[in-house]
Amino acid sequence: MTHHTYVPDLITPARDTPLAASAPPIFQASSFLFESYAQIEAVFSGRSDQLVYSRGDNPTVSELEALIARLEGTEAARGFSSGMAAICGAVLPFVKPGDRIVAIEHVYSDAYRLFETVLRRFGVETVYVDGTDTDSVIAALPDARMVYLESPTSWTFRLQDLGAIATAAQHHGVISVIDNSWATPIFQNPAALGIDLIVHAASKYLSGHSDTLGGLVTGPSAMIKQIDHEATHLFGGRMSPMDAFLVLRGMRTLELRMRAHMQTGMTLAKVLNANPMVTKVHHPGLLAEHPAGLRGFGGLFAFDLAGGVNVEQFCDALQVIRLGVSWGGPESLIVPGQAACGLAGAANSFQRFNVSPRTIRLAAGLEPADVLLADLTQAIDQAQAIAA
Ligand SMILES: Cc1ncc(COP(=O)(O)O)c(C=O)c1O
Known part of the structure; x- marks a missing residue:
């Protein structure tokens, strides 16, 4: 995906939308109905992917998920009710007691509080490194479970060498996660540099009008599937159709x-x-x-x-x-x-x-x-x- 991408073209209004509407419809529905026992049984046994319940999938939310994946050059995405819900969705499904996370110093303050309160209580330790010092980030990676990045960092706006860190993380089998809310896919595509999971606080630039909260996680299908099983279905902090619509509207500009x-x-x-x-x-x-x-x-x-x-x-x-x-x-x-x-x-x-x-x-x-x-x-x- 290049920076010449014109976002409205990727939203495909009036081509795929019902009645050739110029904006995507809001499917403001909690659940989707079945015609027969056979249909509901097929869905529950995994033989059909018919829509069931909006905590799982909702067409308006899916539209936004497909858009962010196209813009970031990733395979799949999941929408959450806030950026913090997305951060939880990207991190929690992949860690267990005894694991270590390597995070950059000056990480977003509530991400820091998540690491230092909830995750520490569940036996996950987080160590903090100066993200501008690529060697010290890489030196902390062996035996870590995850490296959590934000380039630039909050308040100090320091950059990390994402390509070098992603390459080292892959070498050590460490999952790499980045909060890309500041640069947006317009200015930075971390997946192209080898980062696994990209988080967006859609409450910020993606929605762009200070009128909604939302979060997105995007990355490889296999990882999004794990996030889907645990974070979207079990934690339940899912994006609402109305919020997905507002983010889609914001993203056109x-x-x-x-x-x-x-x-x-x-x-x-x-x-x-x-x-x-x-x-x-x-x-x-x-x-x-x-x-x-x-x-x-x-x-x-x-x-x-x-x-x-x-x-x-x-x-x-x-x-x-x-x-x-x-x-x-x-x-x-x-x-x-x-x-x-x-x-x-x-x-x-x-x-x-x-x-x-x-x-x-x-x-x-x-x-x-x-x-x-x-x-x-x-x-x-x-x-x-x-x-x-
Ligand atoms: C860099 C960054 N990431 C994530 C978040 C969290 O997003 P949300 O407020 O939608 O939970 C914020 C701010 O709120 C932020 O500044």
Whole structure:
């Protein structure tokens, strides 16, 4: 799959849809009925794949599953009720007590909490490695069960060499998983680099409108089958038909939106990088070199405010950019690390991985870049004046 893929063509509206509808129908049904005993018996004995129940399969969800598999160049996919349900779906079916997971430092905070609470309680240990140090990732792989990646990482936006890690993981028989929510299939196809399972928080860029939650896991059919047996049927956190429709709708403009998020994010990152009141900008686009495979950048990045800027005043001085978690929608949002460091919970990835309290995570939305720049600049100026 190349980056020239035009997403709407892959959705095939008006070709395969009933009544040649220009958008896919929402099969808002919990179950599907049988004409006879023979039919239901054939399904239950595995001789027929007729639809049964939407916790298993639903045509609207299947449409999205087929689309993400086509875009990622994988064999099959499964939709979940959130990105976290998808992460659970990609990880839990493959681990047992005594197993070890190798995860990158600065992994998404709730993935970290999953590893450190639920999985640790069930006897699965997770070790964390600096993902930018490919040798140390590879050195941790022998005897591990799984390597869990996120390129770039949350809050610090550090990249991993996916090809090198995937090759080593295959050599050691280690399952490789990546959260590809930030790059989306428009900018990165990890399967082409040898990664086994790709997770998407469809709540972010894929849906793109801050109006739904969803998750997807895609990869080889055999692995998706195992995920299907356990995660979709038994954990039950399945994507709903309405949410699948919303993600499908969002994905028709994915490529266009990603190019806008990238451009605005890059513009803001460069200007902030030149601002003396910003000590560091965490954006992969500012690096001189990138590992192979990354073709573009999401609009989510972070920057550290200098000591002379009052973080609280900066946040409250913003007029256009709003305070809010999540990202990937049309509106620009920030999360201050200073507040996130206080996140309740026994396991706090902000403290564990030393995310600076002066770090601000910024999701560049679809507003004009100059409006966002003016907002950031006036907020920095105001917070400086107050701090001084
Ligand atoms: C990188 C990343 N992965 C996964 C998730 C989880 O997705 P969801 O909120 O849909 O569970 C998030 C954010 O919420 C995220 O930022």
